[in-house]
Structures are given as structure tokens and as C-alpha cells.
Amino acid sequence: MNDKKLVIFSDTFKPITIFLMMIVLMFILFGFFEYDKGYLSTRNIRMLFTHMSISAIAALGLTYVVAVGHFDMSFYLVGCLAAMTTSYFNKTDLMMNSFMLGNIHAFVIPAVLAGIAVGCLWGLVSGVAVGIFKLDDMVTTIGTGFMAFGMAYFYTKGSFIYDNFLTSGITEINDAKWFAIPFPIILMAALYFISYLFLSRSKHGRCFYATGSNKVAAIFSGVKVKHYIIIAFVVCSGFTSLAAIMTTAAQGVGSVKASLNFLMPAYAAVYIGIAVFKKPTVIGTFFGALFSAIMLNGFTLMALPFYLSDLIIAAAMIIAIMASKIDWASIKKKKSNTAPAIHAN
Amino acid sequence: METTKLRMQGIQKEFAGVKALDGVNFELQPGEVHALLGINGAGKSTLIKILSGVYQKDAGSIQLDGKSIEINSTQDAINNGIATVYQDPQMIPSFTGYENIYLGAETEKKGLFPRINKRNLREKAEALLERFPVNIDLDRTVSELSAVEKEIIAVLRALSKEMTILILDEPTSILTETETEVLFRLIHVLKERKVAIIYITHRLEEIFQIADRLTILREGKNVATLSTNDDETNNHLAVAELMLGKKLDKIYPEKSTSIGDEKLSVDNFSLAGSFNNVAFKVHGGEILGIFGLVGSGVEELGKTLFSVIPKTSGTVRMNGAELSLSSANEAISNGIFLVPGDRRDEGQINDEPIYFNVSLSNLKRVSRATGLIDHKREKHCVQELVDQVQLAARDINQEVSLLSGGNQQKVVISKGLFTESQVYIFAEPTVGVDVGAKTGIYHLIRNLAEQGKAIIIISSDCEEVFGMCDQAMVLYKGHVTLQKSVHECRLEEMLLCGVTGGKTSE
Amino acid sequence: MNDNANEIESGFQISNLFQAKYGLIWVAFIMIGVFAIASPTFRTPGNLLEILRQSGLLAIMVIGLTWIAATGEIDVSYGDIAAFTGIMTAVFLKAGLPWPLTFLFAICLGSIFGLFSGILVVYFNFPSLIATLAVGSGLAKSIARWVSGGAVVHISNPPGVVYQIVYGTFYGIPILFLITLAIYLICRELQDKTTTGQHLYALGENRQATQEAGISERKILLSLYVLSALLASIAGVLLTAMVASGNPNIGGSYFLDGLTVVFLGAMIIKAGQPNVIGTLIGVIILAILSNGLTLMGEYFFVGNIVKGILLVFGVIVVTLARKRRQVDGRFVVA
Numbered sequence A: 001m002n003d004k005k006l007v008i009f010s011d012t013f014k015p016i017t018i019f020l021m022m023i024v025l026m027f028i029l030f031g032f033f034e035y036d037k038g039y040l041s042t043r044n045i046r047m048l049f050t051h052m053s054i055s056a057i058a059a060l061g062l063t064y065v066v067a068v069g070h071f072d073m074s075f076y077l078v079g080c081l082a083a084m085t086t087s088y089f090n091k092t093d094l095m096m097n098s099f100m101l102g103n104i105h106a107f108v109i110p111a112v113l114a115g116i117a118v119g120c121l122w123g124l125v126s127g128v129a130v131g132i133f134k135l136d137d138m139v140t141t142i143g144t145g146f147m148a149f150g151m152a153y154f155y156t157k158g159s160f161i162y163d164n165f166l167t168s169g170i171t172e173i174n175d176a177k178w179f180a181i182p183f184p185i186i187l188m189a190a191l192y193f194i195s196y197l198f199l200s201r202s203k204h205g206r207c208f209y210a211t212g213s214n215k216v217a218a219i220f221s222g223v224k225v226k227h228y229i230i231i232a233f234v235v236c237s238g239f240t241s242l243a244a245i246m247t248t249a250a251q252g253v254g255s256v257k258a259s260l261n262f263l264m265p266a267y268a269a270v271y272i273g274i275a276v277f278k279k280p281t282v283i284g285t286f287f288g289a290l291f292s293a294i295m296l297n298g299f300t301l302m303a304l305p306f307y308l309s310d311l312i313i314a315a316a317m318i319i320a321i322m323a324s325k326i327d328w329a330s331i332k333k334k335k336s337n338t339a340p341a342i343h344a345n
Numbered sequence B: 001m002e003t004t005k006l007r008m009q010g011i012q013k014e015f016a017g018v019k020a021l022d023g024v025n026f027e028l029q030p031g032e033v034h035a036l037l038g039i040n041g042a043g044k045s046t047l048i049k050i051l052s053g054v055y056q057k058d059a060g061s062i063q064l065d066g067k068s069i070e071i072n073s074t075q076d077a078i079n080n081g082i083a084t085v086y087q088d089p090q091m092i093p094s095f096t097g098y099e100n101i102y103l104g105a106e107t108e109k110k111g112l113f114p115r116i117n118k119r120n121l122r123e124k125a126e127a128l129l130e131r132f133p134v135n136i137d138l139d140r141t142v143s144e145l146s147a148v149e150k151e152i153i154a155v156l157r158a159l160s161k162e163m164t165i166l167i168l169d170e171p172t173s174i175l176t177e178t179e180t181e182v183l184f185r186l187i188h189v190l191k192e193r194k195v196a197i198i199y200i201t202h203r204l205e206e207i208f209q210i211a212d213r214l215t216i217l218r219e220g221k222n223v224a225t226l227s228t229n230d231d232e233t234n235n236h237l238a239v240a241e242l243m244l245g246k247k248l249d250k251i252y253p254e255k256s257t258s259i260g261d262e263k264l265s266v267d268n269f270s271l272a273g274s275f276n277n278v279a280f281k282v283h284g285g286e287i288l289g290i291f292g293l294v295g296s297g298v299e300e301l302g303k304t305l306f307s308v309i310p311k312t313s314g315t316v317r318m319n320g321a322e323l324s325l326s327s328a329n330e331a332i333s334n335g336i337f338l339v340p341g342d343r344r345d346e347g348q349i350n351d352e353p354i355y356f357n358v359s360l361s362n363l364k365r366v367s368r369a370t371g372l373i374d375h376k377r378e379k380h381c382v383q384e385l386v387d388q389v390q391l392a393a394r395d396i397n398q399e400v401s402l403l404s405g406g407n408q409q410k411v412v413i414s415k416g417l418f419t420e421s422q423v424y425i426f427a428e429p430t431v432g433v434d435v436g437a438k439t440g441i442y443h444l445i446r447n448l449a450e451q452g453k454a455i456i457i458i459s460s461d462c463e464e465v466f467g468m469c470d471q472a473m474v475l476y477k478g479h480v481t482l483q484k485s486v487h488e489c490r491l492e493e494m495l496l497c498g499v500t501g502g503k504t505s506e
Numbered sequence C: 001m002n003d004n005a006n007e008i009e010s011g012f013q014i015s016n017l018f019q020a021k022y023g024l025i026w027v028a029f030i031m032i033g034v035f036a037i038a039s040p041t042f043r044t045p046g047n048l049l050e051i052l053r054q055s056g057l058l059a060i061m062v063i064g065l066t067w068i069a070a071t072g073e074i075d076v077s078y079g080d081i082a083a084f085t086g087i088m089t090a091v092f093l094k095a096g097l098p099w100p101l102t103f104l105f106a107i108c109l110g111s112i113f114g115l116f117s118g119i120l121v122v123y124f125n126f127p128s129l130i131a132t133l134a135v136g137s138g139l140a141k142s143i144a145r146w147v148s149g150g151a152v153v154h155i156s157n158p159p160g161v162v163y164q165i166v167y168g169t170f171y172g173i174p175i176l177f178l179i180t181l182a183i184y185l186i187c188r189e190l191q192d193k194t195t196t197g198q199h200l201y202a203l204g205e206n207r208q209a210t211q212e213a214g215i216s217e218r219k220i221l222l223s224l225y226v227l228s229a230l231l232a233s234i235a236g237v238l239l240t241a242m243v244a245s246g247n248p249n250i251g252g253s254y255f256l257d258g259l260t261v262v263f264l265g266a267m268i269i270k271a272g273q274p275n276v277i278g279t280l281i282g283v284i285i286l287a288i289l290s291n292g293l294t295l296m297g298e299y300f301f302v303g304n305i306v307k308g309i310l311l312v313f314g315v316i317v318v319t320l321a322r323k324r325r326q327v328d329g330r331f332v333v334a
Helices: A002-033 A042-067 A075-092 A108-131 A137-152 A183-201 A203-213 A215-220 A225-251 A263-277 A282-301 A306-325 A328-333 B044-051 B074-079 B097-101 B118-130 B147-160 B177-192 B204-210 B236-244 B298-305 B328-333 B343-347 B354-366 B375-388 B405-418 B435-450 B462-468 B491-500 C002-010 C014-018 C020-038 C045-061 C063-070 C078-094 C099-123 C128-148 C160-167 C175-193 C195-205 C207-212 C217-243 C251-265 C276-295 C300-326
Strands: B006-015 B018-028 B033-037 B059-064 B067-069 B082-085 B165-169 B196-200 B213-218 B221-227 B262-271 B275-283 B287-291 B313-318 B321-323 B336-339 B423-427 B454-459 B471-476 B479-485
Touching: A002 A263, A002 A282, A042 A075, A042 A183, A042 A203, A042 A225, A042 A263, A042 A282, A075 A108, A075 A137, A075 A225, A075 A263, A108 A137, A108 A225, A137 C251, A137 C300, A183 A203, A183 A225, A183 A282, A203 A215, A203 A225, A203 B354, A215 A225, A215 B343, A263 A282, A263 A306, A263 C128, A282 A306, A306 C099, A306 C128, B006 B044, B018 B033, B018 B044, B033 B044, B033 B204, B044 B082, B044 B165, B044 B196, B074 B082, B082 B147, B097 B118, B097 B147, B118 B147, B147 B165, B147 B177, B177 B196, B177 B204, B204 B491, B213 B236, B221 B236, B262 B298, B262 B454, B275 B298, B275 B454, B275 B471, B275 B479, B287 B298, B287 B435, B287 B462, B298 B336, B298 B423, B298 B454, B328 B336, B336 B405, B343 B405, B354 B375, B354 B405, B375 B405, B405 B435, B423 B435, B435 B454, B435 B462, B454 B462, B462 B491, B471 B491, B479 B491, C020 C276, C045 C063, C045 C078, C045 C175, C045 C217, C045 C251, C045 C276, C063 C175, C063 C195, C063 C217, C063 C251, C063 C276, C078 C099, C078 C128, C078 C217, C078 C251, C099 C128, C099 C217, C128 C251, C160 C175, C160 C217, C175 C195, C175 C217, C175 C276, C195 C207, C195 C217, C207 C217, C251 C276, C251 C300, C276 C300
Parallel strands: B018 B221, B033 B196, B033 B213, B082 B165, B165 B196, B287 B454, B287 B471, B336 B423, B423 B454
Antiparallel strands: B006 B018, B006 B059, B059 B067, B213 B221, B262 B275, B262 B313, B313 B321, B471 B479
């Protein structure tokens, strides 16, 4: 029995150890070079996690879709629609001068929910197209995504929405703190915890992974494959919508481009996670997002321009996947042999 | 006397410690059709895969025209003039016949963009076709062609290369009788052109129509090589007996003694294009065996009972109550489970551990009210099942892809046991399973029956059905050709009903 | 059976033009008619020729994507690679390099990205989406922004010959469109008359059969990714010559258009498969649509929605065609 426990231990904790080593290494590197800029200060660390929370939540949604063996190219565009929907309802004040909840107007809540609901609806469309009608996932979601992006412009013909942002209390989504912890971090932690339970610990999680690994075998085992594909796309769009609304709150303005830069970081987080954990997992995505965030934060302090962030993230992702495809064991064995040690198939 | 075209001697091949071929000899004369016979697992396909370069032999020698040759790759086989047409030839559906014939061999020119002269190719293909008494429109795309036309395209593709040995692997399994005639005419012409043909089939009557000689393999060894002109040989029963071996070993458990209530009853069950009007009843404690060759509809019958393929018509009653099932999920929750025949594609989630696979079919059983999985209970339940089926694995965390065929099958069976179903359907339960593990699986199945479950075994292995089952049913081209108690029928009778539809040659 | 053979042998017939596979051509004519009635500006010859000229760049950019999509893979990097070479062209010219050398260097640099995505897909087994996403919007776009400092790089108008290529006309027809047409005719030859063209469709339909026939999947995919980047680079250089500036962010605006035209084009000529002539017609239809919508005063985002719908529609047609080809009398689960 002890043997068995050991195996489980190494299966889950070896990749985590790899990640922790990578992250500690990053902290040491940046901490060493940028100590004087306050790298290791509480303020910077809190900022790091706050920044991370938004892209991490989007990446978490994408993890569901990758777990069922598909791609989603619409989530970052759907987020824009959700953000504009929320901004629009935040502006129009559906409840007509309603009561306050703390320092938040009550109408903010339906506004946020409306944004997320629109996002989920779009996810449902993509999910049905892919899961039931079996259309090609990548191209279909690019189509549905750009439809959503086009719809995002309808509210204001593309111009910003500033109205009510300072008064309605919507910015509290970003600014609120509980016990000195910013609300976005709490939200991220909560969603990751729930998703961890759902994907890695619950019976439904098993079905997601079974669908992703072998759809036919999953059907033969009684898994409702179509349902899980649809749920994955809905969750992905829903989480990204939330992340886009968080961005809107942080920026204090409703923009049609709210979540346009989510694409690269989300895929990088999921695939760095896969490179280390061998499959799309919640923990892997978390570490992937954390790893990207640490690098971005460090490089930002080094005053690298913002537009290089995608370069750093993409390079990290490419290196991580390439490293995971190299068969280290066979390199060790055939040191003298010049044969390529890459898994070709 | 002409020189021997091909001589294979003492061929040996082992897979994971199981001897698939144990010193097999095989000879082929120019212009001869030589049938290769044997039940599933006898080693036929291993032998031709060695000849066509898919597998490499462990020991033995291959001589071509008296010269010793080595075949290490499929390309080596082609270079030596050995061409193979597999059971399900792979084609490009939207390409025309002649484009498929010359796929990959369009031109001799090198470079990134060598030109194809399609008119030239078409003429070459026409010239090739003219030599044979078949008529195909080479301009039609393969997706528009019938099964026999596809088969002929595949044969022409093999002939387009300079070849002298042609291997046909169950070419008629999906052909109708008239289509088979067309193929046979082509084979006769090839014979006249001194092409040596190795013909693999399960259908005995074909052999006496087309083959000159036949070689029978059993358990990886030669049993006999006979001439079909010989009067003594020209007897289906004799050949069937040789294929099976006279004695039925002790690998099968005792038959059932106590039969319970009726569990499953199926009436008027049909799937358009596959099987018609199937009806049967299975009782608790009883094993129903359904025997049929590839293409007879047995494979689809199992899947339709399990509702992964929607039925065309018919009723299914469970304990007397009619069921209307629309998915495997509903079938499982109504107490029916199918252990599928194609393990790799349908049975197992390859890159996941054993416990994942086993509990997948009934996750409710190991989850708490919250939907979270109770890992302790899961490990306990799975371990219990794994011990019960005597799975040889390091532990239940091992990935399924790392197990042997027999153990993989045991994982899939455990998955079925985990559902605690009332009716179990086993499709090809011992394909790719070595003899030792077979016995284990047979006893498992019989144990299940003794616990009062109703069992259906669907198999293209006649002996398995005969040895295991209490009731037998035989399907031939979608129709039931035999249905009675196993105690009342002979193995040879079953085999004949399955391979010829019940017409005897005598 | 014989009817079918006769039809093939008798060659071209007027009635063939009314077959479903040419339906999109009629859609184009109807669209031209509707816009011509609705907008006086649209029907001016100048505007119609401008449509042809503008469609040239996108058309050159997506030839590679057309073939990659035909093999069943995908490429989402073409727009960003074009933007990258556009920036490099502007930077080289500013540094005083002559046009021919600039052209050569920029295209070589751009093609390296294609080689890189090809290697990632073929040798490291990356999903093609992830590889081209990382190489395109990750590397190419970021490097372009880095080189340009994130801003648009302006250059002076190109000299006579280059100017003629992008703005000149020949008997009233834009030279750029004639060049595009020439490239397309060459590519059509490559697609329909060479082994690589033949094999890439074989690959898209049945990988197992292609491998059994001894065709090298790696060689085809690698060369297609390089070719895609090469043609995108040519388009990028021409783009910079046309607007006299390089813009690192321009790639995104070609992203949706490229995929839409390829999958629209898949509806014609080769039923359900991306092909170059289909793509060219798709490009022209999309250009008419964008131009018409703009002239009718619709906002550009309406165009996004329409293109998104067209793209999904194209995918539906391709999926149906694929299903029809593969129905083989066998029952398919899932």
C-alpha cells in the first residue's frame, strides 16, 4: 500500500516540483536584478497576482475546452461583447436609481450578470456547432467569435463607455479588498478552487477528460460526450466574459477591445501547463499563468515595452512544449548516438 | 516443373512472449492461387505481414525465385514484387480511379513540384485495365464506386507496380455474390499471367472455386497443405476439422446447469443494410453465442443492442418491460453493457490509468452526494474488481496503454463489471488475447453467468461460440442461418452456416 | 454509369455553369447587381477596378493557407508575417537599401517564420493552431513592434517601377491585379498538375492511405508552411509599397478575411475542399462586399458579422462534403 501512495505522490507532485523550481528561479533572478526597484515588496507581489488574475481566469475557461479535446478561438472576442454589454447596462441603470449595497449600486449586479449571460450564450452557440453538428472547432469558433466582436460594436458604434463608471461602484470589482487581499485575487482563487474540484476531483471531470482522450470509448462507457463539449464551450466563454468585465472595471471604461489581448496568454498558460503535466489540468494552467505573470511582471519592471509581452509568453510556450517533446531518457541512453531524440509521432 | 516462386521456411515470430508463428513453412508456385486458412489467431495475418514487410520475422528464411531475400520494410516487399491488398483498402475518396491507382507513383521526376501528366496516367491505367476482363469507369471518383470496384482499383494499384506475388487479405468480406464473381474473373486472368496469389479468407466455399492449393495454420504451426483437386480434400467438413483441430481443449468452462428467468428478449430486430429480423431470448445464467464472419452484421448487432447505433426497427424487452434506448448512457442505466470488440478505439481511454477506465462506466457508484469522487471507495472497488479478474498490472495507477492485450481486455471487462449490469454483451472477447489469458476471460464470463446475469457473446471465432455458449445463433450476410441449443448442434454445422450460409457442397 | 462518362468527355458545357459548385460565382454577380442598383458610386468603373486592385494583397497572402487548410491543418500566422515583412521593408528602405535588396531580405526573413512553424508542426508535433499562433501573433507581430518601436513607420513613395506595380494600370486594369492573377494561374498549375498539389489533397482526405502510398507527409507540410510565409511576405512588401508605410498591427485585419475567403472558396470548383481558384473568387466576393457595405454607409463591424456568418456557412458546406465523401456503408459512432 505504501508503494501505491508513493506513485500517486510522484505523479502529481513531480510536475508541481518542476513548476516550483521554475518559479523560485524566476524570483531569484528578478529579485537579484531588481531588488532596488522593490521587486520583492508586498506591493509588487500583490500587483503581480492582481494582474495575473484576469488572464488566469480566461486561461482557466480555456482549460475546459482543451480538456474535451477541442480548440476555442472565440473566447477573447466573446469577452469583448460581454464587457460592452455590462458597460451598456451599467450606463443605462435598469433599476432606475436603485438602492446601494455597500458602495455598489444594485444595478451593477444585473449588468455584470447580463454580460456573463451573453458570453455564455455565445459559448452555447459554438458548443452546439462543434459538439452536435461536428463542425471544425477552430474555424467555426473564429466565425462565431468575430460575429460576437461585431456585435460588441453595436452598443456605441465602437466608442468608449465612461458613463456611471465612477459612481456606480462597478470599479469595486477591481478595487475592493477583503483582509487586504484584492477582490480579483479572491475571485481567481475561488474559481480555481471550484474548477479544481470539478475537473480533477468530481465525476464530471472524469467525463471531460475521457471525452478529450477518446470520444468513441467515452460514448461506449456511457459518457454524454455532446453535453460535456457544450458545457466546456459555455464555461470557457463565461469565464472569459468575467475576466473581460474585470478588465473593464480595472480600466474604468467600457471598451470594445477589452479582452482582445487575452488570446496568447490564455493559450500559453494552458499549454505550458500541458507541457509539464502532460494533460490540461487546473493546477497546470494555474502554474502556467503564474509563470507567465512572473515573467511579465519582472520584465515590466525592467522597463521592457508592453508590446513585447506576447513575444516573451509565446517564446516561453514554444520552449516549454519543445522541451516536453524531447525524450530525455533516450538522450541519456544514447549519448554517443547522433540519432534525433525527438518523438516524431 | 517450374521453379518455386516463393519459399518461406521455419518462420518464427513472437509478440510479448506469445508465439504467433512457430516454424511455419509456406510455398508458392508461379500462377498458383494458394489459400491460407486458419481460425482467428492461427497466424495467417502475421505470416502475410512478415511477407509484406509490416512485421520483421524473428527467425526463418525467405527465398524468392531460389534466391534468399530479406524484407525489412514495406518498400522492400514492393521492390521484390510482392504486393498486398488489405481487407479494407485505403483510398482517397474524391480522387478518380486512375489517380488512386498511381497515388504516390505519379511520376519518376524528382523535385518539389514535379508535373503529373494526367492524360498519360489515365492511358496507362486504361492499358492496365484492358488486360483484364473487368470494366470500370476510371474517371469516376472512388467515393462513387461500389465495394468490388474499389477492391479492383486496389488490385490494379498493386499490379501497376512490377509485381509477381499478390496477397489478397479477405477480399470478399464485404462483397456480394455477383461482385465476388467479378473479382474471381480478375484472379483467373492474373493466374494466366503467372502471377502467384496468396488468398486469405474465412469463406470455405470460395476456396474450392478459386484456389489450387490450400495451407492450413493452427496456433502458429502448419497443419496441412492440400491440393483442392484432390477428392478427399474437396470436403468442407474435413477442412473445417483441420482448421479447428479435432479436440476441444479444456480451455472452456463447464456449461450452465441452472437457467433462471428470462432477462432480455429481442424481436424483429433490424438495422438497414446490416442485419434483418433478428429475434432471441436470453435468460439469467445463460450464455447466448452469436457467430458470424466480418461483414455478416454481428458487429453491428452488438452495437445496436447497446444503442450506440440506432436500430431501424424491432423491440427490446428487459424483464418483460419494453425498453426504448437512444444512447449507450441509457443502455447502461437500464442494465445493459457492451464490452466492445475494438478495444483500442472503443474500449479504453489509452493514456489514462486503470482506475480511471474502470470507474468511468459508473461514476455515480464512487462519488459522494456532492458529485466529488470518493477516492478511497474508488480505489477499494476497483482493486476488488482487478483482483477478481486477476489483472496482471503493477497497480491500478498504471496507464492502460502499457498493458498486454489480455490485460487490457480484463480492464474493459472490469469496467463492465463495475456497472453491475443485468445483461452483458461481449464482442470478440478474445481478439488479440493469448491462449493463457483466454481461459481466464472465459471463466470470468461463465462466473458472471453463474451470478445470474444474462450473457451474449458475439464472435467471428466459431470455436469460441461453440465452447462457451448454451444457445447458439449464426448470422450469414445479415440473416439468421442457425439458431438452437449448442447441445443439439455440431461445431462443423455452425461453421458451415457461418461461412456458407448453410449450403453444403456435398 | 455511361452518362457520367459522357459528361466528362464532352468537356465544357454552358449548363455546367449552373451547377452547385459554381453557385458562388452567381452570388458574386447578384451582389454586384444589388450594390450597383443601391449605390451610384459602386457602379463607377473606377470603383470596380479599385475592388480588383485591393483584393490583390489578400489574395496573395492566403494561397498558403488555402493549401494548408486543404491538408486539414491550419495557419493563422499569414497576416502577422505580412505585417512583419511590411515593417522590415520600411526599415530597410529608411536605412538606405535599394528596393530589390530590400525586397529580397524582407521576404527571406519572413519565410524563416514559416520554416519555424513548419518545424514545430512536423518535428515537434505541435497542434498547427498553437504553432502558428505562437509564431504569428507571438513572435512575428511582437518582433515587428519591437523593430518599429510599436509605431507606424512611414517611408517616401516608392520609385517608378514599384509604384507602377501597386498603382499602375494596363489598359485600365490594375497591374497589381494582373500580377495576382498570374500568381494564381501558376499556383493553379501547381495544384492541379503536380504531384505535390495532388498529394496535399490526398493528405487532407486520408492520411493513412497517403502514408501507405509512400508519400512524405513531412515534406509536404514543411514546404507548405514555408510557401505560405513566402507568399505572405510578398504581400507584406507590396502592402508597404502601396500605403508608403509599415504598420506592425495590420496583421489582425487580414486574419478573419483570410479564413473567410478560403472557406468560402472551398464551396466552389472542388466541392468542399479549399482550392486556389475558389479562394480567388472568395477574395473578390469579399472585396465587393466590404466595398459595397462601406459605400452604403454601413459600419465596418457589420462587415465582421457578415464575414463571420459566411465563414461558418463555409465550414458547414465543407463539413457536409467531407461527411458525404466518407460515408462508406459503414456505421460511424460519434
